[in-house]
Amino acid sequence: MLEADVKDGRAGLPAYAIEVGTEPLARPTRNSVGGWPFLDEGQEWPECFCGERMALFFQLDIPTDLEPFAGDHLLVFHCRAHNDASEPEFTDDRLVPRYWDAPQTPYPRPFWRVMLQRHATLPAAQPEPSLHALPLTLRPFEDSPDARGLGAQAFKVGGTPSWAQDPEFYRCACGADLVYLCQVPEGMEFAVRPGQPEQSYSLRADTYWLFLGNEVYLLACPAHCDPAAVWPVNQN
Ligand SMILES: [Zn+2]
Ligand SMILES: [Zn+2]
Numbered sequence: 001m002l003e004a005d006v007k008d009g010r011a012g013l014p015a016y017a018i019e020v021g022t023e024p025l026a027r028p029t030r031n032s033v034g035g036w037p038f039l040d041e042g043q044e045w046p047e048c049f050c051g052e053r054m055a056l057f058f059q060l061d062i063p064t065d066l067e068p069f070a071g072d073h074l075l076v077f078h079c080r081a082h083n084d085a086s087e088p089e090f091t092d093d094r095l096v097p098r099y100w101d102a103p104q105t106p107y108p109r110p111f112w113r114v115m116l117q118r119h120a121t122l123p124a125a126q127p128e129p130s131l132h133a134l135p136l137t138l139r140p141f142e143d144s145p146d147a148r149g150l151g152a153q154a155f156k157v158g159g160t161p162s163w164a165q166d167p168e169f170y171r172c173a174c175g176a177d178l179v180y181l182c183q184v185p186e187g188m189e190f191a192v193r194p195g196q197p198e199q200s201y202s203l204r205a206d207t208y209w210l211f212l213g214n215e216v217y218l219l220a221c222p223a224h225c226d227p228a229a230v231w232p233v234n235q236n
Helices: 003-007
Strands: 015-020 057-059 071-076 112-117 134-141 155-157 179-184 215-220 232-235
Touching: 057 134, 071 179, 112 215, 112 232
Parallel strands: none
Antiparallel strands: 015 134, 015 155, 057 071, 071 112, 155 179, 179 215, 215 232
């Protein structure tokens, strides 16, 4: 495999299936649905423009063979009240400057925050209140592209995206081409604790969705120009 092929995503990265455990977590764990976010010192728990603290959907350590993100800590936050699809905005051939904070028509800012933290050593004092805290396990698997060049439709980090529609490629505002990192399959439900408010537009009262239940492909900036320089592609 040529290094150039890995860099532009054609040949795909090593792949890990992400498995959600069933035994609720009682203490901070780095790979989790919900739970205690591990954030860099000084990094606040993200808030939506609506003032709600965003829900931590999941977090995990990127395995050490997944360059250029090896060892980073990935966290996916999304507002409960705002549930929609992402819509990229461009300046010339790039995503707009600070696209992670830029308006998302009709919203003044994005309703999600995806972060790669590089010095996330300590957990937050409190866990995510709305989602059940469950462990995640990463299991290596062979994500060989099929005849159309698509990988498995799975909850996974690395590997090859299983594009539901045409492949999408983006250039970061910094000029680097974003690199596919992680996929959340279409319709994946995240179990909610009892007594939490329902999510708008979701199918069930006791689960939340990311991006209206679209399939989500996280493309991240290999230059690490900002901890939030990750674009969530939505397809279905
Ligand atoms: Zn919101
Ligand atoms: Zn960048």
